[in-house]
Amino acid sequence: MKYDFDKVVDRCGTESLKWIYPRQVLKVDNALPMWVADMDFESPPAVVEALRRRVDHGIFGYPLVPPAFYEAAIGWLGRRHGWPVRKDWMAMTPGIVPALNYCVRAFTGPGDPVIIQTPVYHPFYYAIENNGRRVVRNPLRFDGRRYIMDLEDLRTRIDAPGRMLILCSPHNPSGRVWTREELEALERIAVERDLLVVADEIHHDLVYRGHRHHVFASLAPELAQQTITCIAPSKTFNVAGLTTAAVIASNPDLLKKFEDEEERSGFDLGNALGIVAFEAAYAHGEDWLEALLPYLEGNVDLIETFVAERLPGIRFVRPEGTYLALLDCRGLAIEPAKLNEYFLNRCRVYFTDGRIFGEEAAGFVRINFGCPRSVLREALERVERAVKEAPCREC
Ligand SMILES: Cc1ncc(COP(=O)(O)O)c(C=O)c1O
Numbered sequence: 001m002k003y004d005f006d007k008v009v010d011r012c013g014t015e016s017l018k019w020i021y022p023r024q025v026l027k028v029d030n031a032l033p034m035w036v037a038d039m040d041f042e043s044p045p046a047v048v049e050a051l052r053r054r055v056d057h058g059i060f061g062y063p064l065v066p067p068a069f070y071e072a073a074i075g076w077l078g079r080r081h082g083w084p085v086r087k088d089w090m091a092m093t094p095g096i097v098p099a100l101n102y103c104v105r106a107f108t109g110p111g112d113p114v115i116i117q118t119p120v121y122h123p124f125y126y127a128i129e130n131n132g133r134r135v136v137r138n139p140l141r142f143d144g145r146r147y148i149m150d151l152e153d154l155r156t157r158i159d160a161p162g163r164m165l166i167l168c169s170p171h172n173p174s175g176r177v178w179t180r181e182e183l184e185a186l187e188r189i190a191v192e193r194d195l196l197v198v199a200d201e202i203h204h205d206l207v208y209r210g211h212r213h214h215v216f217a218s219l220a221p222e223l224a225q226q227t228i229t230c231i232a233p234s235k236t237f238n239v240a241g242l243t244t245a246a247v248i249a250s251n252p253d254l255l256k257k258f259e260d261e262e263e264r265s266g267f268d269l270g271n272a273l274g275i276v277a278f279e280a281a282y283a284h285g286e287d288w289l290e291a292l293l294p295y296l297e298g299n300v301d302l303i304e305t306f307v308a309e310r311l312p313g314i315r316f317v318r319p320e321g322t323y324l325a326l327l328d329c330r331g332l333a334i335e336p337a338k339l340n341e342y343f344l345n346r347c348r349v350y351f352t353d354g355r356i357f358g359e360e361a362a363g364f365v366r367i368n369f370g371c372p373r374s375v376l377r378e379a380l381e382r383v384e385r386a387v388k389e390a391p392c393r394e395c
């Protein structure tokens with residue numbers, strides 16, 4: 001095998017948030033971290049080598065963004081997503097979460113509503129609330145198997161033209177990869193109601209067989225005028241700690257407003273190593289990603305079988321993309337407020353509590369399965385041992 005995703009790499013001593021938090025902060029010895037969205041895989045060799053060459057130089061002063069940075073992203077988006085992008089549509093940003101905050105400040109005023117499709121990645125709430133705006137929820141509907149958008153409800157939430165929606169596509173934590181039909185239905189509403197869409201497409205490369213990611217802005221020319229797209233190599237290539245991402249808008253007014261806000265917030269020059277990793281990942285990471293995807297899908301299959309056969313009271317919401325998925329634990333006789341604590345203290349497995357994504361996900365936890373299969377299996381076996389002892393409503 002060219003890339004060894006089974007290799008267990010000890011991350012101790014690297015100040016990894018994922019590993020330190022449950023063990024040192026929550027003080028549960030030997031807990032397995034299946035929570036925050038970074039993977040336990042080494043980044044592609046091409047990325048590591050590019051970084052090594054840059055580090056060997058030994059000087060890390062303020063960097064400019066080289067043309068190759070944009071060319072790598074343009075090549076990637078064209079090849080993998082069929083989206084022809086121009087350099088003058090792009091702005092570098094230190095991360096998607098900062099970009100969401102800049103967008104909220106750039107495109108809405110104090111007290112304005114911003115719509116999100118809940119349960120959703122929790123920093124969406126923070127970007128809205130910490131900037132003095134108002135969260136308006138357009139809850140997804142869960143049909144017991146997967147989450148779907150409620151577009152009738154969305155219509156009722158848009159109270160005036162020019163409102164903003166933060167779209168999560170693919171969706172974290174549900175793992176949905178929205179179909180073209182779903183996105184086109186959303187597009188019709190957006191165009192009709194003049195809705196500004198900030199499309200967080202950070203998970204766009206992590207899509208499993210039988211599904212396809214559609215770049216929202218690419219669906220129609222008029223839609224592109226009111227959409228700002230956020231992309232990053234951070235999830236796909238496991239370089240989140242290098243804090244380098246990009247936003248793309250073909251509407252020059254939107255891009256200018258974004259850049260002005262970014263500047264007002266004090267962001268100017270980027271991260272010298274992040275720029276190198278971004279370029280190397282998009283220019284040379286494809287082969288690695290092609291090997292990663294079936295490995296991750298193998299992990300999905302393992303969870304599905306394991307949960308169905310050995311974890312009564314828990315249901316797996318099979319994801320179509322991302323390396324994150326929900327476990328529906330409402331069949332266990334455990335109060336939602338105690339669920340994550342139970343998994344941590346009884347099983348020594350740390351998931352993300354579903355409630356952080358919205359009240360709709362109470363009774364759920366999110367599992368991050370971006371790890372070697374042996375680690376995933378160990379986590380599931382730990383849960384199995386505990387669940388066997390806990391009373392379960394369904395059995
Ligand atoms: C939907 C979504 N957006 C943004 C981020 C984080 O982006 P960044 O690290 O670039 O701020 C994540 C991380 O999990 C995510 O799931």
